[in-house]
Amino acid sequence: MTSNRAVAYKGPGVVEVIDTPYPEFELKDGPGVNPANVGRDVRHGAILRTVSTNICGSDQHMVRGRTTAPSDLVLGHEITGEVIEVGPDVEFIKVGDIVSVPFNIACGRCRNCKERKTGICLNVNPDRPGSAYGYVDMGGWVGGQAEFVLVPYADWNLLAFPDRDQALEKILDLTMLSDIFPTGFHGAVTAGVGVGSTVYIAGAGPVGLAAAAGAQLLGAAVVVVGDLNEERLAQARSFGCETVDVSKGDPGEQLEQLLGVPEVDCAVDAVGFEARGHGADASHEAPATVLNSLMTVTAAGGGLGIPGLYVTGDPGGIDDAAKEGSLSLRLGLGWAKSLSFATGQCPVMKYHRGLMMAILHDKVQIAKAVNATPITLDEAPQGYADFDAGAAKKYVINPNGYIAA
Structure with a gap:
């Protein structure tokens, strides 16, 4: 089985890069996973090789010990990736697509999703409306500061970029679309x-x-x-x-x-x-x-x-x-x-495609505005420390070498 490495919260002020299971089309038990979600079948999902995944200020709240996040929770809800495998119920997303992943996890089927309120989906978190990857009390979907990540409801959640070369050329801007x-x-x-x-x-x-x-x-x-x-x-x-x-x-x-x-x-x-x-x-x-x-x-x-x-x-x-x-x-x-x-959570899908088009057609330079700064997966703990100390940078983790030096 393919290996996987990820950034995990270990305790207040401490994050480490750990070995973690390669994703499967089933939500397994693990740190922070809601018991009612264990064993959940994800035939509608896709496995991504992570292209970029960003450190967010929301992650810092957990890392500072300001939430009830458990030790070994894999972090990361800002994800862009390449689809490398799709579940049997996926119809439109294809292997090889470069995609942006909204940090909100949404089913596309419930009343709120149908009303464009994807930040408060009713079906993905047994505790309350709304969910996100790698975040405390959000259902336990595994975070994306990793080499590989599982995304449920792939046809609904994923925004596929129209041109692979253009996407990789503008990846530091496009990675900001996830959150x-x-x-x-x-x-x-x-x-x-x-x-x-x-x-x-x-x-x-x-x-x-x-x-x-x-x-x-x-x-x-x-x-x-x-x-x-x-x-x-x-x-x-x-x-x-x-x-x-x-x-x-x-x-x-x-x-x-x-x-x-x-x-x-x-x-x-x-x-x-x-x-x-x-x-x-x-x-x-x-x-x-x-x-x-x-x-x-x-x-x-x-x-x-x-x-x-x-x-x-x-x-x-x-x-x-x-x-x-x-x-x-x-x-x-x-x-x-x-x-x-x-x-409340931003319903990312409401803006996803429009902001992508603004980036692709050079109407905004969001990477420059937030000072996007690529780092390796192994540099993530230092990135967390520097960001916490007030660095005026948006750290973009590059776990699989897609981002050019």
Whole structure:
């Protein structure tokens, strides 16, 4: 049997490259696999040789020990691959296709999938709607930071690129289609970004930068990105964004200096539950800070897109409320200003093909925007450490040598 190597979570702050079973068309028992999913027949699936698989900020929450992820969970939900085997129920996806894998696992059959709500599929996670590869409490589908990975419901889930050579030439852009580009774009769309909008994006990590690129693609007049990390703010400026340093205080005053008013039309939270305070409190975790700040700086009638991750269980939360995902939000302020809120997993398929076409036809350079940086599978643990330390890079793991040096 073919061997397989993968990146696994070992404990807080520790990831290692391990030997792991080669995929089969059946979901086997293993770390994090929901007992009700063990033995699940995946005749509708495909086995991929991984072309690229990215380290995500969502992975970092697990690696920091901020979830209930078990040891030896194989990580990775941002996957691009080459199809090398298909199950007997696969009709349209072919061996040899280069494909993008939405991080949402969806059946294509349930009510939510039929309504394009693929982030909350009802049939792939026995515990609750929604699933993802290599992620805690998501059903136990094995992650893709590996040499090989199984994708269920292949005809439904996989987006095949039209030309192999073109795909491999643009792979650093196309690899962002599995998660962060649609996720950031979804944040901008749900916030209401349109032609002429002024937009504030909290967080200059890869999702925030993807949201900024998405806002530009949607026609925003001004995109302002806020963060504590100057290197990441410089990355935002590199493709035409304005920036604010929230270590200097709440963003309103800095927004007024940039825009003439202390408010924006719409805003995106690309930070999530490990948010820190602003100004003098920047060294302390304060998980409601970003959401409350965005309600303050968004004009009445505006919208907040919230692709930043919030969890129902956080062992490292600052208090008992935070440990169960309960935050002290100024909901009264949001209500008084008639703000709209959109949360949850991005339904990747809603945007998948359109953003692919934007990449293939050179309407956006998402790899440049997020500073895509290829590394080998063996370099993944160091990549995790560097990303956690604040590197302004999007690490793209190249486990099978598809990405040229």
